[in-house]
Amino acid sequence: MGSGPYACGMWTDPKKYWEALTAATADRPAPCAVVEAGAWAHNRGELVRRVADARSDAGMTGSLPIRVASKSIRVRGLVESLLRRDGFAGVLAFTLAEANWLADHGVDDVVVGYPTADAAAISRLCADERRASAITLMVDAVEQLDLIDAVLPAARRPELRVALEVDVSYNLPGMRVGVYRSPVRAAQDARELAEKVAARQGFRLVGLMAYEAQLAGVGDVPSGSFIEQARTRAIQVLQSRSRPQVAEIRGEAVAQVREIAELEFVNGGGTGSIESTAQDESVTEIAAGSGLFGPGLFDHYRAFLPAPAAAFALDVVRKPTPDMATLLGGGWIASGPPSSSRLPVLTWPPGLGYVDEEMAGEVQTPLTGAEDLRVGDRVWLRHAKAGELAERVNHLTVVDAESVAVIAELPTYRGEGHAFL
Known part of the structure; x- marks a missing residue:
């Protein structure tokens, strides 16, 4: 196994990490898709390291x-x-x-x-x-x-x-x-x-x-x-x-x-x-x-564990019961065989769950385990697959969680006027 990204990085403290992303993007309307600069840099380095280590382990020269x-x-x-x-x-x-x-x-x-x-x-x-x-x-x-x-x-x-x-x-x-x-x-x-x-x-x-x-x-x-x-x-x-x-x-x-x-x-x-x-x-x-990006499907590999570099935030807009909260939107289902693995991963706050009869919906997503959520709060989700997130938004907001600051706004292919597939 590789060293794994969870040996370092702000994302090792989920509360600090996700609350920093919330604070940094508080003035941006939902849905708000982000890339966290430190996690992105870490994942980038991990890919290169894994190639080099595998070659070295096999006694092969060059990368x-x-x-x-x-x-x-x-x-x-x-x-x-x-x-x-x-x-x-x-x-x-x-x-x-x-x-x-x-x-x-x-x-x-x-x-x-x-x-x-x-x-x-x-x-x-x-x-x-x-x-x-x-x-x-x-x-x-x-x-x-x-x-x-x-x-x-x-x-x-x-x-x-x-x-x-x-x-x-x-x-x-x-x-x-x-x-x-x-x-x-x-x-x-x-x-x-x-x-x-x-x-x-x-x-x-x-x-x-x-x-x-x-x-x-x-x-x-x-x-x-x-x-x-x-x-x-x-x-x-x-x-x-x-x-x-x-x-x-x-x-x-x-x-x-x-x-x-x-x-x-x-x-x-x-x-x-x-x-x-x-x-x-x-x-x-x-x-x-x-x-x-480290999407949801890549949480399930033994050899490596990428940092959660990309995510999107949705707003709570209603409380149908005291222990439930409803998000506006959320039905960003990944391609592939229909299954729960293709749903966005409910990431922060912890303890939230989908309602079986509705799951992630086109215009609303009701959640259980939401006693502490109020109207106007934000919930962070991670798309199951990587690039498909960019098809849902016109830009990704690049955030530095350490400084709790937005450092760039990058247009997606969609944001540049292209829908290639």
Whole structure:
């Protein structure tokens, strides 16, 4: 296990921390989304440290850069601040439209993490040599190349950079652990696709990505009911079996593709799998982003525990009973399988609970355990996932809890007029 962020930092005293955030943002209307500067800096350092420590533990020399997963941030100012830091290099974007926009603002290395069918964004990419040189498209099938050529044939556009995605989910008879992404599932599949890309005019194969979602995005700390704890124990077993399989599939695919093209990068991992990904000799960079904000779903990992850097405050607007309080808004449900794990985490004050019949609602969220709350008080919540918080607000307020002060207001993608996905 890593040293963990709770060895230091103001957030180790929840009462002091959350009350400082309340005081610092008292003049700002709810919903008020914040990033606490000290916690953000700590999480940023922890990501870099975890990479270095994992490499050192395995007797490997040199470190690996972290490619910023912008999906998990969605605030250009924060993304750009990371790219100025040692240990971070390049962006993993989630749409081509976003990648074009970032490139137009000076980001010179953007990999689009998902294939695109956005004809307008493809046209915009092809209209500018500089843009085309900064952006790498993701492909996993020839049909995606055909679609690009249908928008603008090779003779009428710059050469486009592309990367292949290889599926490294863990498959057992009747069970799949991981996510459904690329149809490229074996080294031979990767080689065959690489040969087809290399043979196509107007495309240059420069990278490969293999994302181990079953390791990077699934918590492994048992909690909750007996059934939930048993499920988590099963996840631990499956993850331990999956790690060597991921390294084997990815390593074989990289070896095969390198016989076809000179790869500039091999991308893997995420916040939850840094330790194992950093020790994979075939990987040249690690994607990460969620660990910077420390959202609710990342409270459940054994290897690390990020500080709660991002949160949002809602106002109490009514008291339906003496022991209840109702918040205005609150239904900021995270994507993924519908379950209580996708609800915002009720963070401060302690002891609050959702009402089963309503849970987190579009316009109101009634809470139990609220005897001490009054109309006008604030409740702090943390979104279950990282970047989705930014889709709900026009800016994030950067707060220094130590000085109980607001130090910046940063527009989100939404605040800059963009809803990329």
